[in-house]
Amino acid sequence: MPADLSPLIAATAQWLTRAYPPGGGAMDSALCEAQARQAVTVAAWLRYPTPMDAALVSVAGPGGSARLDWVTGAEGAAADDPDGYAWRTWVDEVVASWAACLLSAPGLAGAAVTALAGSRYTEGSPVEFRRLVAPGVRDRRAAALLRHPDLLAPVAGLHHGLLLDRLKPGPALTV
Template sequence: MTTEPIESTGSARYTDLSPVIHATTRWLLSAYPPLPGFLSFRLAEEQVRPAVALAARLRYPTDLDAGLLLLTGTGGAGRLDWLTGSDVHPSPGEPWRAEVDEVLASWAAALLTDADLVSAAIAIAPVAEDLDRLTAPDARDLASAADLRHPERMAAITALHLVSLEETLAAAGYTGW
């Protein structure tokens, strides 16, 4: 495997993208809920958030890319809701849904369900997030996020932008397929 890390021009963009990362994480957790209970929710969140942050680092590798996202907007959760059937009973008063990034949700779903993609992404675009629960989940982690980690359950979301994720990894030097 040949990889070159994506160079960063600063850390401000992670702060700038935090609403997008948070909203996309929240959407994934609401569309594919973890087991009931606070601990299960937190364990699932500790797997999803790093996957979304890693996807954001790959998708928006420069300050310019992040700035363009903030300028043009993310597109929101509408198509994802329709695809998963979550649009049947929309909840009013959820402005965070406008910050959901469909590509980040798709890429994060792929990272949650494919260890090889996670390894490639980490080699190319390291993030400051703690990735232990993403890269080496224990039995409790896997149980709490069973739907989020299940390739068949996540297939519809993953398939949306899997080709562009693979192209991004290949363009950055990943040759490990």
């Protein structure tokens, strides 16, 4: 069974960009989405470091966005969603929380990307997360809500401690 995290990454990034929308315009939307996707990718790779971890979440499912919607005050958003509810079932609460931590704390984002060095995800071709770890002025303006520490605090606080535990050196990241 392939261990593909792309549905989880896409859904969780979509949830973040809907919960914390870009400033305006097509370019801002693209830049905001790129930052969300990079943060979610790093968080997902940290959360599911082994092929078995990724395969298990593919089978069991990540849990959905219900608690995140409640925490952000958007409960009932699924009922108003013109795209339907199905994509929301692939949102991973822990990954969203970790991504929120990374987006609101540049030092933590750098540590997370560094922790991935040598993992199965970074083998082969080089992986770059520039918009996450070193966003430019335009990136920050486009994703002002997505990077605002106070706004992200309710989501980031859900699993912040787990992220800090994962970033401690140990065998979990090198498998």
